[in-house]
Amino acid sequence: MAIQAAGSILYLDNVHVAFDGFKAINGLSMILKPGEMRAIIGPNGAGKTTMMDIITGKTRPDRGDVLFNGQVDLTKQDEAGVARLGIGRKFQKPTVFETQTVEDNLLLSLKGRRDVYAMLFAKRTGEEAARLDELLALIRLEARRGDLAGDLSHGQKQWLEIGMLLAQDPKVLLVDEPVAGMTDAETMQTAELLRAVAGAHSVVVVEHDMEFVRALGVKVTVLHQGAVLAEGSIDHVSAVQEVVDVYLGR
Numbered sequence: 001m002a003i004q005a006a007g008s009i010l011y012l013d014n015v016h017v018a019f020d021g022f023k024a025i026n027g028l029s030m031i032l033k034p035g036e037m038r039a040i041i042g043p044n045g046a047g048k049t050t051m052m053d054i055i056t057g058k059t060r061p062d063r064g065d066v067l068f069n070g071q072v073d074l075t076k077q078d079e080a081g082v083a084r085l086g087i088g089r090k091f092q093k094p095t096v097f098e099t100q101t102v103e104d105n106l107l108l109s110l111k112g113r114r115d116v117y118a119m120l121f122a123k124r125t126g127e128e129a130a131r132l133d134e135l136l137a138l139i140r141l142e143a144r145r146g147d148l149a150g151d152l153s154h155g156q157k158q159w160l161e162i163g164m165l166l167a168q169d170p171k172v173l174l175v176d177e178p179v180a181g182m183t184d185a186e187t188m189q190t191a192e193l194l195r196a197v198a199g200a201h202s203v204v205v206v207e208h209d210m211e212f213v214r215a216l217g218v219k220v221t222v223l224h225q226g227a228v229l230a231e232g233s234i235d236h237v238s239a240v241q242e243v244v245d246v247y248l249g250r
């Protein structure tokens with residue numbers, strides 16, 4: 001294990017994965033600090049989803065180190081184990097319980113409330129009520145708390161699902177293309193939401209929308225052919241000629 005793993009929340013070192021001989025991840029290294037938010041960009045097929053799959057135990061790398069908290073070997077964990085460690089993943093499509101209210105969706109996700117029936121009939125503790133209010137404010141759905149999740153706009157469903165993940169208080173939140181299909185206003189509000197989430201949580205966001213990535217205002221990692229092509233501020237990576245050639249200029 002290299003020395004830089006100490007003090008990191010996610011640490012990938014020289015990771016490789018091949019599918020039938022095709023090198024989807026090819027020497028990928030990346031370090032995320034606790035509380036840091038990172039944006040991941042890159043052309044289709046660059047390996048962004050596969051990287052998320054490796055972190056979450058869905059895909060096992062052929063070689064390389066993948067560590068959580070500087071010490072936990074994520075390559076030895078399955079998806080449930082990774083989730084229990086506190087790594088939450090938001091897939092591109094929202095998966096909220098459409099026939100439940102916004103509030104009940106969040107309550108279902110709050111720690112220790114796994115049984116739907118028990119949850120809906122149990123008395124809410126003061127602590128849960130306070131946490132619920134906090135989450136509703138963060139995801140901008142206070143006014144919609146009693147409405148069915150199925151009646152929300154696409155963007156609001158995405159926020160609700162982010163809230164549901166936050167209800168489980170993850171250490172790391174992985175978010176896959178959150179603003180696809182959102183209005184411009186929703187896109188900017190999502191950037192604000194994630195900025196509010198970072199700090200207390202580490203966040204990795206994969207996104208193609210460059211306006212959104214710019215609004216996040218965080219370090220950007222550009223993936224290409226399964227490895228890091230460039231890393232730095234959006235202005236820095238935008239000025240790298242190879243990044244323009246393989247991605248931005250297309």
Ligand SMILES: Nc1ncnc2c1ncn2[C@@H]1O[C@H](COP(=O)(O)OP(=O)(O)OP(=O)(O)O)[C@@H](O)[C@H]1O
Pocket residue numbers: 019020024042043044045046047048049050051
């Ligand atoms: N299970 C698999 N079996 C075979 N090939 C795969 C598998 N998963 C991914 N790949 C291939 O690996 C490459 C990387 O795919 P990946 O989905 O990680 O890229 P991506 O950067 O997320 O792309 P996009 O922006 O289109 O989502 C692609 O060429 C893809 O076809």
